[in-house]
Structure formats: structure tokens, C-alpha cells
Amino acid sequence: MPSTSPVISAKNVWKLFGASPQRYLTNMTPGRSYDDIRADGYIAGVKDVSIEVGRGEMLVIMGLSGSGKSTLVRCFSRLHDITGGTIEVEGQDIMAMDERELIELRRNKMGMVFQSFGLLPHRTVLDNVAFPLEMRGQDRHERRARALEVIQLVGLEGREEYFPRELSGGQQQRVGIARSLAIEPDIWFLDEPFSALDPLIRREMQDEFLRLQEMLGKTIVFITHDFDEALRLADRIAIMRNGAVEQCDTPDQIVMNPATEYVAKFTEEIDKARVVHARGLASPLNGTAVEGTAIDGGATIHNLARLLINDTRAHLPVADAKGAVTGVLQRQKALDLLLGDA
Structure with missing residues (x-):
């Protein structure tokens, strides 16, 4: 079971897109709606979000396209600089980190998997998985041993010398997951990693992912727009709309006690x-x-x-x-x- 100790703590986080977002936020009248802000010429990618992710927890962030889920996760890793609020990772304010500290945090603490597999086409499975370790400057023998270990972990043993073009979509996704795991991250960000897969392979990858989480106990933030996938994977689900979190709770509570009419629409067809x-x-x-x-x-x-x-x-x-x-x-x-x- 996940610990209650937060690994990620976001408080009153805003991410505004526009001409002078920080000045606008500083002078903004409290209570402005998403549409009010848009009428002023700004987009609230993340709107006053406060949320924590516990150690070993799998938090699934879901919502429709444009709801802000990917923007929020990019704020967690400071791929986006936030406009207001604070984000702490392991008790450190990531907005206070200099470039070197931020690079070290990402290299040593964070793994990322995205919908587009991003594999290097002219490198084998083994070399693709070992690539982040090569970038870290790790010894060739050590990085090969680690790459072989995670390749076996994701069920691709025997395909080490295959090239990406020789693999199925599900196998390519496993390479992406293995590459992310190679650096042994404490925190794992996954942005719609299975959405490009057909339903059968997607189900198999969900099973594989649950098996890996059972073994490894990572702290995971997983983005999806698929409510069934969220229910299957999550310890807690955060449902976003127009940059804000409508409800963050366990799957049981989301289904039994939806906090808003918007959340209720997600649950109305579910066999509770x-x-x-x-x-x-x-x-x-x-x-x-x-x-x-x-x-x-x-x-x-x-x-x-x-x-x-x-x-x-x-x-x-x-x-x-x-x-x-x-x-x-x-x-x-x-x-x-x-x-x-x-």
C-alpha cells in the first residue's frame, strides 16, 4: 500500500499562457472563471490546483483533451515553469532549483514515458534501453547489464538485437517503459502511454504495468482520457476540467460519491x-x-x-x-x- 508521505506536493498551482501571465495573475480578481480568463486573452492550462502524490501511490490524472492533465504533469517535472503557487518534490521547491539541480533531479529521480514511443530507429532494443545510461556517462558493461535486466523485466528477453521496426506496437511500448525504468526512477510520469495501442494489446499492457508496479512500488503519475483504464490502474483518480481538479479520490469514492455533475457524467455508465x-x-x-x-x-x-x-x-x-x-x-x-x- 502507498505511504501517506507526499513525494510530490503542489499547492495553489497556476500555469497561464499569454502575453504577461505572472503580471496578470498578480493583478487578477479572485474567482475569475476559466472563460473569464480566456476572455482576457489568457489560457489557464492549470488553474489553482492543490494535490499531493504519496510514496508508492499510483495517481491517475484524467480528463478530456485540453483539460490540463498533461500540462499539470509537465509542471511536476518543471518542463513547464509555473505561473503561481509551489511544487515540492521530495521536500524541495523545484522552482528554486538551478539548471544543474534540475537536470540531476530528472536524471536520478524521474522517469518519463509518452504516447509517442520516441525510440531511436537505428539502434537495437538493447541500445535504446541503455541510451539514458549512456547519457549519464555510465560504464558500458554496467549499462549493458542494467539494460538486459529491465528488458527481461518487461518480457522482451530474446529481442535484444531487434530494431524498433521489427517490433509490434505493444513491444515498442515495452521498450519505452524499459528505457524509462533503466535509470531506476523513484518517480514515474506516464502520459497516455497505451492510447496508441489496439484494445487487446492495451489490456495486456495494463496487466503488465500492474505486475511491474506490484514488483517495483514506484510513485507514479499516469495520464489517461480513458475512465475504464483509470479505474483499473489507480490508487486515486484526479479528474480535471478547464485546468482545475474537479475531484481527487479513490476509484470507489469517485464512482459512489461523485463531487460534481461533471464527474457524475463519467460514472453514469459504469457497473459500480x-x-x-x-x-x-x-x-x-x-x-x-x-x-x-x-x-x-x-x-x-x-x-x-x-x-x-x-x-x-x-x-x-x-x-x-x-x-x-x-x-x-x-x-x-x-x-x-x-x-x-x-
Whole structure:
């Protein structure tokens, strides 16, 4: 499980595009809407965003095209200089870093994977994966050994001497992921990495990605416009619109308790029983007497369907991954989610 210690902390972050954005922000009347700002000749790529990313967490940022999700992530790595607010990475204000410090941060702490694979066409898989280590000045023997290690990790063993043109789209994406992993980043930014893949390969890459995260425990910020993908991958989801975060919460809470009408539109076609976990529907114990075998808090209500129908207990204890009872699930509430309200 991710730690509560924030690796990335963004507070009241603005990124405005226009002629004199900092002067405009300094003099801006509070409460200006996205459309008001646009009418003044500026675009709010990021609009007063405060958000934290915990250690080992996978935060998925989603929204429609132009919502600001890619701009926000580029602010996290200072590929964009922000107009206002603060961003700290590992407790360091990245806007206060000089060029050398920023390069070191990106080289040693951050990995990035983008939708366009960006592979070097005249280099083999092995050389593509080793490329960032070469740029770091690492010894040839060491970088080859590390590249072989991550190639095996992403399931491309045996294709080390292939060129990108000899690989499928999914295999090329794995090379991009391996290249990013080669530098052993603590923080991993992925900007719609699977959107160019067909649905079957995309599903396989999601499975592979979840396997890698289970093994490596990276801190990940993952951008997507696909709500199903967000629900499948995320510890928490931040839904953006017009540069602002409409809601940031667990998939269970996004589906069960959308904070705005806009968020509700994303969830209206979702089969909630396939998304909501027992722990997400459970209430604190608060002295409630529970008996019998506990159910797995990590299981979805859909996966628990047969048990819920056959078990006659009104209240079911819910356990965490270590078997400790952490809450209580009202059977009727779960059945209503599964079958619809009576």
C-alpha cells in the first residue's frame, strides 16, 4: 500500500499562457472563471490546483483533451515553469532549483514515458534501453547489464538485437517503459502511454504495468482520457476540467460519491459493482459486533456476488490484506449495489 508521505506536493498551482501571465495573475480578481480568463486573452492550462502524490501511490490524472492533465504533469517535472503557487518534490521547491539541480533531479529521480514511443530507429532494443545510461556517462558493461535486466523485466528477453521496426506496437511500448525504468526512477510520469495501442494489446499492457508496479512500488503519475483504464490502474483518480481538479479520490469514492455533475457524467455508465471494493463500501467498526469469517476488503462487490447472496449475516466483517478486520459491510447495502435498489 502507498505511504501517506507526499513525494510530490503542489499547492495553489497556476500555469497561464499569454502575453504577461505572472503580471496578470498578480493583478487578477479572485474567482475569475476559466472563460473569464480566456476572455482576457489568457489560457489557464492549470488553474489553482492543490494535490499531493504519496510514496508508492499510483495517481491517475484524467480528463478530456485540453483539460490540463498533461500540462499539470509537465509542471511536476518543471518542463513547464509555473505561473503561481509551489511544487515540492521530495521536500524541495523545484522552482528554486538551478539548471544543474534540475537536470540531476530528472536524471536520478524521474522517469518519463509518452504516447509517442520516441525510440531511436537505428539502434537495437538493447541500445535504446541503455541510451539514458549512456547519457549519464555510465560504464558500458554496467549499462549493458542494467539494460538486459529491465528488458527481461518487461518480457522482451530474446529481442535484444531487434530494431524498433521489427517490433509490434505493444513491444515498442515495452521498450519505452524499459528505457524509462533503466535509470531506476523513484518517480514515474506516464502520459497516455497505451492510447496508441489496439484494445487487446492495451489490456495486456495494463496487466503488465500492474505486475511491474506490484514488483517495483514506484510513485507514479499516469495520464489517461480513458475512465475504464483509470479505474483499473489507480490508487486515486484526479479528474480535471478547464485546468482545475474537479475531484481527487479513490476509484470507489469517485464512482459512489461523485463531487460534481461533471464527474457524475463519467460514472453514469459504469457497473459500480465491478468497481467498488468491499473496503470502499464498508463502515468503521465503531463497536459493531461482527461474527464469522471476514471477507476480503480488496474484492469487488461483483466478485463477492455469490457469497453475498448465500450468506445470511446482516453485517459482514471486512479484512485487509493481512487478515485484520478493518470494517463492517452491510449485506443489504452491497446487495442493493449489486442488484439495484429494491
